[in-house]
Structure formats: structure tokens, C-alpha cells
Amino acid sequence: xxxSTATGRSLGEGWRALRVPLxxxxxxxxxxxxxxxxxxxxxxxxxxxDSTEGSGAKALATLLENHNVKVTGTxxxxxxxxxxxxxxLLVGPSGNLRSTDWNRIASAGWDHVILIRPDRDALxxxxxxxxxxxxxxxxxxxxxxxxxxxxxxxxxxxxxxTSYSAPPSAQACYGDGANHTVVRLERSDxxxxxxxxxxxxxxxxxxxxxxxxxxxxxxxxxxxxVWYLPxxxxxxxxxxxxxxxxxxxxxxxxxxxxxxxFAVLMVALWRGRRLGPVVPEPLPVIVHAAETTxxxxxxxxxxxxxxxxxxxxRESALGKLHKAYGIPRRAEPTAVVTALAARTGLDPAxxxxxxxxxPPVDDAALLSLSDALQVLxxxxxxx
Amino acid sequence: xxxxxxxxxxxxxxxxxVALLMPSWSGIGVVVGxxxxxxxxxxxxxxxxxxxxxxxxxxxxxxxxxxxxxxxxIANPGRRxxxxxxxxxxPSAGVQDPPHKLDLPAGERRRLMTHLVPTRRGDRxxxxxxxxxxxxxxxxxxxxxxxxxxxVRALPPFNSRKHxxxxxxxxxxxxxxxxxxxxxxxxxxxxxxxxxPGDDVRSIDWRATARRGNVVLRTWRxxxxxQVAIVIDSGRMSAGRVGDAPRLDHAMDAxxxxxxxxxxxxxxxxxxxCDSAVRADVRRPAPEDVLPxxxxxxxxxxxxxxxxxxxxxxxxxxxxxxxRSLVVLLTGLEPAVIEESLLPVIGxxxxxxxxxxxxxxxxxxxxxxxxxxxLIEVYAxxxxxxxxxxxxxxxxxxxxxxxxxxxxxxxxxxPALADTYLALKKAGRL
Numbered sequence: 001x002x003x004s005t006a007t008g009r010s011l012g013e014g015w016r017a018l019r020v021p022l023x024x025x026x027x028x029x030x031x032x033x034x035x036x037x038x039x040x041x042x043x044x045x046x047x048x049x050d051s052t053e054g055s056g057a058k059a060l061a062t063l064l065e066n067h068n069v070k071v072t073g074t075x076x077x078x079x080x081x082x083x084x085x086x087x088x089l090l091v092g093p094s095g096n097l098r099s100t101d102w103n104r105i106a107s108a109g110w111d112h113v114i115l116i117r118p119d120r121d122a123l124x125x126x127x128x129x130x131x132x133x134x135x136x137x138x139x140x141x142x143x144x145x146x147x148x149x150x151x152x153x154x155x156x157x158x159x160x161x162t163s164y165s166a167p168p169s170a171q172a173c174y175g176d177g178a179n180h181t182v183v184r185l186e187r188s189d190x191x192x193x194x195x196x197x198x199x200x201x202x203x204x205x206x207x208x209x210x211x212x213x214x215x216x217x218x219x220x221x222x223x224x225x226v227w228y229l230p231x232x233x234x235x236x237x238x239x240x241x242x243x244x245x246x247x248x249x250x251x252x253x254x255x256x257x258x259x260x261x262f263a264v265l266m267v268a269l270w271r272g273r274r275l276g277p278v279v280p281e282p283l284p285v286i287v288h289a290a291e292t293t294x295x296x297x298x299x300x301x302x303x304x305x306x307x308x309x310x311x312x313x314r315e316s317a318l319g320k321l322h323k324a325y326g327i328p329r330r331a332e333p334t335a336v337v338t339a340l341a342a343r344t345g346l347d348p349a350x351x352x353x354x355x356x357x358x359p360p361v362d363d364a365a366l367l368s369l370s371d372a373l374q375v376l377x378x379x380x381x382x383x
Numbered sequence: 384x385x386x387x388x389x390x391x392x393x394x395x396x397x398x399x400x401v402a403l404l405m406p407s408w409s410g411i412g413v414v415v416g417x418x419x420x421x422x423x424x425x426x427x428x429x430x431x432x433x434x435x436x437x438x439x440x441x442x443x444x445x446x447x448x449x450x451x452x453x454x455x456x457i458a459n460p461g462r463r464x465x466x467x468x469x470x471x472x473x474p475s476a477g478v479q480d481p482p483h484k485l486d487l488p489a490g491e492r493r494r495l496m497t498h499l500v501p502t503r504r505g506d507r508x509x510x511x512x513x514x515x516x517x518x519x520x521x522x523x524x525x526x527x528x529x530x531x532x533x534x535v536r537a538l539p540p541f542n543s544r545k546h547x548x549x550x551x552x553x554x555x556x557x558x559x560x561x562x563x564x565x566x567x568x569x570x571x572x573x574x575x576x577x578x579x580p581g582d583d584v585r586s587i588d589w590r591a592t593a594r595r596g597n598v599v600l601r602t603w604r605x606x607x608x609x610q611v612a613i614v615i616d617s618g619r620m621s622a623g624r625v626g627d628a629p630r631l632d633h634a635m636d637a638x639x640x641x642x643x644x645x646x647x648x649x650x651x652x653x654x655x656x657c658d659s660a661v662r663a664d665v666r667r668p669a670p671e672d673v674l675p676x677x678x679x680x681x682x683x684x685x686x687x688x689x690x691x692x693x694x695x696x697x698x699x700x701x702x703x704x705x706x707r708s709l710v711v712l713l714t715g716l717e718p719a720v721i722e723e724s725l726l727p728v729i730g731x732x733x734x735x736x737x738x739x740x741x742x743x744x745x746x747x748x749x750x751x752x753x754x755x756x757x758l759i760e761v762y763a764x765x766x767x768x769x770x771x772x773x774x775x776x777x778x779x780x781x782x783x784x785x786x787x788x789x790x791x792x793x794x795x796x797x798p799a800l801a802d803t804y805l806a807l808k809k810a811g812r813l
Contacts, residue, residue, distance in 0.1 A: 004512070004530065007529060255401050262397065263395045266390050266391045270386050270388055273385045275467060275513050277471075281475055285686075290748055297759075300762045301758070313768055367757075370755045374755060
């Protein structure tokens with residue numbers, strides 16, 4: 001009979017044991033989160049003023065800062081619809097703002113609005129008369145070909161991509177005559193620039209031709225520049241109107257996904273819990289007795305010790321033959337060969353070479369020697 | 384704390400609920416809340432596994448390959464405990480049962496049986512008893528472990544038992560006690576008796592016949608009451624695996640057969656397992672106690688990865704044996720070790736006793752030597768041939784020194800050693 005003692009920890013003991021690790025882990029996680037918030041860029045993605053990738057525009061933003069233009073990157077629509085008196089607004093190329101949003105931006109009173117590759121809604125709201133041209137311009141250096149001072153000073157610029165047709169009142173530059181990549185529309189209260197060639201101002205291509213000069217001339221008109229990158233979810237269609245039609249993903253899916261995650265967690269807890277701890281087993285050492293012999297075989301092979309191998313095989317065969325034919329152990333080689341020849345009827349010279357010859361010259365010779373010895377001894381072993 | 388599949392299913396139904404009825408954060412809150420509430424209630428209602436009182440009873444020793452039964456008595460002073468119980472042993476204890484189903488109402492007791500078929504020799508200790516108590520709703524429960532100590536000793540299997548009857552028959556023949564009327568072949572004069580037709584005429588004692596007037600026969604019997612010391616080398620030479628068991632296990636098998644035979648022959652047997660220190664030591668047990676005490680002592684001996692110190696072995700043996708005895712040394716026939724550490728110190732032993740060295744040969748070497756299909760195998764064959772030649776050389780050296788060497792494959796070592804013993808007995812060399 002033997003009696004039991006409960007193992008494991010009670011709730012209080014468990015808490016005391018877990019307290020310190022939990023506190024340390026919590027502090028670490030909080031620290032990392034704080035660090036991420038402190039250092040995180042406010043914007044990201046293509047043409048972001050914080051992105052250092054080839055498609056980003058950190059170079060341009062830094063250049064503007066160096067020329068005393070305060071650049072404020074944002075992804076919030078609210079920053080773009082506040083009063084823009086005395087400031088410039090840049091609207092990035094992505095996103096899907098609705099026409100209502102564009103109208104709000106238009107009525108916010110910005111002194112200077114720069115639209116990067118705008119769509120139809122944006123043009124209707126902010127640059128009436130400018131149309132999106134069907135064809136895009138091939139990449140190439142182009143002269144300004146217009147009177148816009150900013151473009152004339154910058155000179156030749158590498159442009160490509162979307163182009164726009166401008167009304168006669170506008171100044172249109174860097175195009176093929178009909179379609180242009182830079183269009184400036186001046187009204188009494190506001191200047192609107194439409195720029196189709198996004199790539200020209202990215203980190204990758206800013207250094208080419210007069211790209212940087214043109215960008216500075218166009219964007220650096222006011223001491224403050226709000227750099228707005230619209231995001232896909234920043235549109236306000238959910239709250240205001242229903243004209244947007246069905247969204248691509250039903251809104252309930254995310255809740256179903258969360259519920260599913262909870263169900264998966266419960267199943268994982270169910271399947272993952274072991275019935276008691278794993279039992280340790282003191283294992284014996286397993287050494288094959290023939291290991292040293294096999295190791296020596298590998299050494300023979302690696303050093304191509306044909307002489308030693310042949311000697312061992314011959315000695316072994318001789319031992320068996322001595323025993324089988326009753327030849328004295330210390331007999332002279334010639335006597336052994338004579339006796340063997342008499343018993344087996346083989347050629348004495350061949351037998352002598354086989355049993356007392358020199359080491360084999362190559363691998364094939366070793367193989368044939370081994371075979372011959374085996375044939376010789378097989379008759380003895382299996383009469 | 385544990386949850387069951389039901390909790391998973393409930394959470395899965397929650398997904399459907401969220402998808403169809405409440406696709407919102409509050410819907411998820413409802414699902415999580417309901418599942419957690421049910422689980423917490425179940426955990427609170429489940430009986431406590433920690434309060435169970437467990438005790439063990441049953442077998443403490445089992446021959447390797449046979450089944451031991453250990454019972455576990457569980458008393459429940461608290462609330463009803465329903466769920467699973469796992470009696471955890473190390474894998475080599477060979478637990479046969481899946482986790483037991485347990486349903487123990489308050490205040491009752493149950494006895495559960497755990498069947499063990501150990502796969503290795505030695506002591507197997509019970510590890511933990513883990514009880515998972517599921518609440519009345521079946522969604523969640525508690526889990527706790529108990530330490531209920533028990534040890535089952537797996538004894539050496541003594542597979543060579545099957546050779547014992549034939550050797551005992553040979554022994555009786557030697558003894559002159561067979562049903563056949565043959566002359567006892569022993570060397571010790573036993574007694575005189577009257578001639579019975581059929582007796583071997585060579586045994587007639589003519590001098591006594593002349594004195595008595597009727598034909599008198601002289602009977603012989605083998606020597607009795609000799610000492611046999613079996614020494615098992617538990618060092619690294621015994622660790623090598625031959626076939627599917629280490630040399631040590633084959634050596635134990637041979638030692639047990641020899642001990643059984645020698646005991647029946649009237650000799651007194653003692654046992655020593657030794658490497659750099661003594662691992663098992665049985666000194667001259669009573670005849671009926673020889674086998675039990677030997678298997679018990681050998682059960683926990685394992686090959687140590689150290690070089691056997693033969694000075695220790697020799698001094699231990701000399702200390703134990705007074706009169707001229709038979710010393711059987713079960714070790715490996717490794718030329719370098721034998722020549723460098725055994726031969727220099729074996730002198731005193733050889734002067735006073737008869738020494739037999741038994742070694743388990745590896746049949747793998749014969750395989751290696753006989754298969755020569757390609758270059759790799761030829762080199763292996765050469766290496767195996769060299770090993771065999773070395774063994775033969777050291778065997779010759781030992782034989783010249785006066786040691787009887789038995790070098791046989793695992794399946795033959797035990798009967799070969801028994802035969803050697805019988806031959807020595809017949810020759811009157813003990």
C-alpha cells in the first residue's frame with residue numbers, strides 16, 4: 001500500500017508564481033507599444049511623405065522642409081476639410097473619395113490645391129474644365145512648352161503617365177500639345193494644380209532632370225503644406241448617403257470572423273490540454289557492438305588501405321584453410337601452397353599469388369582477390 | 384482548468400448566431416459571455432481532483448515480457464468526480480490501458496487496475512496520477528495530479544530456461560542416477576553396491592568382490608559442494624548491443640542458466656556484477672534462494688560507460704573465495720582491453736582457481752565478413768576479418784594462460800557455458 005500526495009499548485013500558489021513573469025511581460029508589451037506609437041509614421045504607402053521606398057516621397061518632403069515649408073502628412077479627411085486659409089493642400093493619388101468629400105475640400109478655402117493624378121470627381125469639384133485624357137504619355141524628358149514660371153524655371157522634366165486636356169484659360173505644360181501632365185488653373189481665390197506624372201516626384205525619380213526644381217516650385221508656394229493621402233476607408237459614404245451601392249465585403253463578415261476566432265480558441269483549448277504532464281524516461285545508451293568494426297571499415301575505405309584489407313582477408317582465409325585441411329599453422333608458404341594444390345587441384349602459382357602475393361594495385365584487383373578467396377574458402381565451409 | 388468539445392461546439396454555434404442574428408460587437412460579447420459563464424459554472428460545480436485520496440497495491444516484481452497488475456484505490460471524500468483518470472508511468476513500463484473512465488459519487492471508493500508489460504529490465508517507478516473532473520454540464524472541469532509512489536521491478540527474463548532440462552539430464556547421467564544402468568561418470572568415489580545384471584562390468588571392484596564373495600560394483604559421482612563464482616562485467620564492453628539486447632542481458636541469461644544448473648549439481652553459487660565498482664553482490668545464497676536472489680540483484684544492473692577495472696574484480700573474487708573454485712567471468716572479448724588490463728592482473732586468480740571467460744560474440748561480424756558484393760562491403764569484410772583474427776589471437780593467448788574461453792553467439796552462449804561447466808565437472812577439474 002502506498003498513499004497519495006497531491007502535486008501541482010493551488011490557485012494562490014499559482015498566482016504568486018506567475019505574478020512576476022506576468023508583470024515583466026506586461027511591462028515589456030506596454031513599452032513596445034509606447035515605442036511604436038512614438039516612432040510610427042503618420043502615413044505610409046506610395047507617395048507618402050514618410051516613406052523612404054522608391055515609390056515614396058520622403059525626399060521631396062525633406063526638400064520642402066529644407067526650404068522652410070512645413071509639411072504635415074495625414075491620412076485623415078478631417079485634416080483636409082478644415083479651413084485652409086494661407087496654406088497649400090496636396091491630395092495624393094490613391095483613395096476613393098466621393099464627390100461630396102471633394103466638394104467639402106473645395107469649400108474649405110485652401111489657397112493652393114495640388115491634385116496628384118486626380119479622378120473625374122476631383123476634377124469636377126476643383127478643376128472644372130480639365131479632362132482626363134484617354135492616353136498616357138510615354139516616359140521621356142520634355143520641355144515645359146508653356147508660360148508657367150514654375151515650369152519655365154525648372155526646365156526639362158522627366159514625365160510619364162496620366163495626362164489631362166486643359167481648357168484655354170489654364171496653363172498646361174509638359175505634354176504633346178493636346179494632353180499635358182501639369183495643368184495650372186488660376187482663379188481669384190485659389191490656385192489648382194493638376195499633376196498626372198506621379199513618378200516624377202517619388203524618391204526614385206526626383207533627382208532626374210529638373211524634377212526636384214519643378215516640385216519645389218509647384219509645392220513650395222506657401223509656408224505650410226498639408227500632404228493628404230486619401231485611404232480607401234476614409235470616405236464618409238456610410239454615414240451620409242446610400243448612393244454608393246453594395247460594398248465589396250458585407251459588413252457582418254468581420255464580426256463572424258471574430259466569433260470564429262473565439263470558437264477556434266475554445267477548440268484549441270480543448271484539444272491542446274494534455275491529461276497530465278509528459279513522463280520522463282531515463283534512456284539507456286545504445287551502442288552497436290559492431291560499431292568499432294564498421295568504423296574501421298570506413299577508415300580502410302577512406303584511406304584506400306587496400307594492402308591492409310587484402311592482408312586481413314588473406315589471413316582469415318588461410319586460417320580457415322589451415323583448419324579445414326589440417327595444415328600445420330607454422331608451415332612454410334610453399335608447403336601450404338603445395339598441400340592446397342594437391343587437395344583442390346588448382347594451379348600452385350595461382351594459389352601462391354592469391355594467398356601470399358603483393359597488395360592489390362587497384363580497387364578492381366581487391367574485389368577480384370576477395371571473390372577468389374571466398375570461392376576458395378566456400379568449398380571448405382559448405383562441403 | 385479544462386474545457387471539453389462541448390464548449391467548442393457551443394462557441395461554434397455562437398458563430399452561426401453572430402452571422403445570422405447579431406452581426407455586431409454586442410453579438411460577439413453575448414457569445415463569449417455565455418460560453419465563459421457556462422464554463423465557469425461547470426468548473427465551480429466539478430468535484431475537486433486534489434481532494435481525492437489515492438493508494439496503490441499490487442505486484443512489485445515481474446519477469447520481463449510478462450504482465451504486472453497494479454491496482455489504484457481512489458476514495459472521494461468530496462463532491463462527485465466524473466471524468467478521466469490517467470495512471471502515468473514511464474513508456475518502458477508498458478502501460479496497457481488507455482486513460483480510465485472515472486465516475487465516483489461522493490463518499491465512495493473505486494479500484495482501478497493498471498496493467499504493465501515492461502519493455503526494459505530495471506525499476507519502473509509510477510510517475511503521476513492525473514484526474515480530470517468534468518462538471519455536471521459537461522463543458523469544462525478541473526484537472527489535478529497526485530503523486531502515488533509505486534515501483535515495479537522488471538526482472539531479467541531468463542529465456543535460457545528452456546535449455547535447463549536437457550542439461551539436468553546430462554548432469555544426472557554424470558551422476559549415475561539415470562534410469563539407464565550406466566556407470567556414473569563422476570570422479571569422486573561414492574560407494575560400493577551389489578552388481579545388478581546390466582551394470583557396466585568395467586565398474587566392478589574386484590578386490591571387494593573377492594572379499595565379499597559376491598560381485599560388488601564401485602559407483603562414482605561428480606564432485607559436490609564446490610564453489611562457483613559468476614562475475615558479470617557491467618562496464619562498457621557489456622554495453623554493446625548484439626541483436627536487440629545489450630551484451631549484458633545475454634550475459635545475465637547465461638549466468639542464470641549456469642546458476643540454476645550448478646545449484647542442482649550441489650555446488651554453491653555466488654554472483655558479482657562489477658565494473659569500476661561493485662553493482663550487484665550475492666554471496667552463497669541457500670540453494671532454493673539462488674535464482675530469486677540473482678534475478679532480483681541483476682534487475683537493476685545496467686551497463687556503465689566506464690572501463691572495467693579488473694584489479695577490483697580480481698581482488699573482490701579472491702576475497703570471497705577460500706577453497707579452489709570455478710570463476711566464470713562474463714565479459715567482452717576485446718583484444719586491447721583483455722591484453723592491457725585483464726592479463727596483467729589475472730595471475731593470482733589463475734593460480735588458485737579455475738577460470739572460464741565467456742563472451743557474447745556478435746553475429747553481425749560474420750554477416751559483414753561473408754557479404755562481399757561491392758568495394759564497401761569488401762572493406763567491411765576485411766575489417767570484420769581483422770576483428771575475428773584479433774579475437775582468435777587473444778583467445779589463444781588466454782587459453783595458453785590457462786583460461787577456458789567460451790565465445791559464442793547470443794543464442795548459444797547460455798547452453799555453451801552450461802556445457803563448459805558440465806565438461807569441467809566431468810573432467811573433475813573443479
